[in-house]
Amino acid sequence: MRVSYYPGCSLESTARDYDESLRAVFDVLGIELRELEDWNCCGASSAHITDDFLSMALPMRNLEIAEKENNDLLIPCMACFNRLKSAEKAAIGEIKTDVKTSYKGKIKIKHILDFLSEDGNLALIERFVKKPLTGLKIVSYYGCLYARPPEITDVTDYEDPRSMDKLINILGAESRPWSFKTDCCGGNLALTRIDIVKRLGNNLFDMAVEAGADCIAVACPLCHANLDTRQKEISDEYGKGYYLPVFYITELIGLSMGHSDVEKWLRRHLVDPMGLLRSVGLM
Incomplete structure (x- = not known):
């Protein structure tokens, strides 16, 4: 293909x-x-x-x-x-x-x-899962630009998208339901309105914890940047002590495949995910 x-x-x-x-x-x-x-x-x-x-x-x-x-x-x-x-x-x-x-x-x-959540590709990914992500409780965070406006994106399940949830489930992890999967993280306001980014990030972290998640999956570099690089700053400002590693969905797929480069990718994250992965026997 x-x-x-x-x-x-x-x-x-x-x-x-x-x-x-x-x-x-x-x-x-x-x-x-x-x-x-x-x-x-x-x-x-x-x-x-x-x-x-x-x-x-x-x-x-x-x-x-x-x-x-x-x-x-x-x-x-x-x-x-x-x-x-x-x-x-x-x-x-x-x-x-x-x-x-x-x-x-x-x-x-x-x-x-x-693309990855199409039926044929889901089945293909499942064939290559060598190390199921058992023990991880993940919320799928799509952000606001993936599905909306639907007349532009052509996404039909824009209120409750499921593509990333399907991927997480076939990897062996638990996809936790939550109502903030399409809320905004602040996107390009990361440098101009940090106050808004912090407030929105705090809301997302609060709801992820309430949903019983121990980490967040994303498929957008802007979302990852706001949730990973600002997490300690938001924790300190709101007195919350968040520890919610933020993974790209492709990193989670690679982890489940036992890919040799996983640690190289994850070392670039500011919220170190190694403690979480070791706690569930994935590292």
Whole structure:
């Protein structure tokens, strides 16, 4: 199987652990990732805040490149996914834009959660689970950009998405139900309105603890950054003492596969997950 891959800027910098774990998992599964040649930034979040034309022109160029490859296009970042889906809707006339494009909408644009949770791929992943994640109690955190607005994302279960929950369950962990799976973490306010990010993060941590979780799974570099890098700061400010390691879903899949690079990925996290993993016999 061959798919096109748009990594986006974060996965080449602050979210290298996401990119490396994703590539490693796909390699084990025997799925060929073809990174788009000469891809560019999608404009999230600076362009779509400041320039309507660039907010469509930047992601549209990537779609034009992808369509020439004629494969499904996989996107790991929620913000990138949302921007490229917006460009797709503009290209087919559902959103007004002044951007001219050759893109015809002939390829499918998928977030990796949707791709990995397809029935055939779930079964494929399950075949490679060597070390079930028994003992981990995980809440799936999708964030606000994966499913909404549904007229852009085409996600049907936008109030209660289940793709990541399905993946967690086949890995042998327990997916804990909670009502904050699509709430906002503050996203791109991480540098401009830290007060909002802290407040939203505290709400998410409180609800994860209330749900009985001992860790959080994400599939977005912005969500990971806000929940991992700010967790100690939020704990100190609110006097809570949170210890909730934040994993990319691809890291959890790699862990269940017994991949040799897992520790390298996890060493980049600020909330060290090793104590939790040792406590349940996974390290």
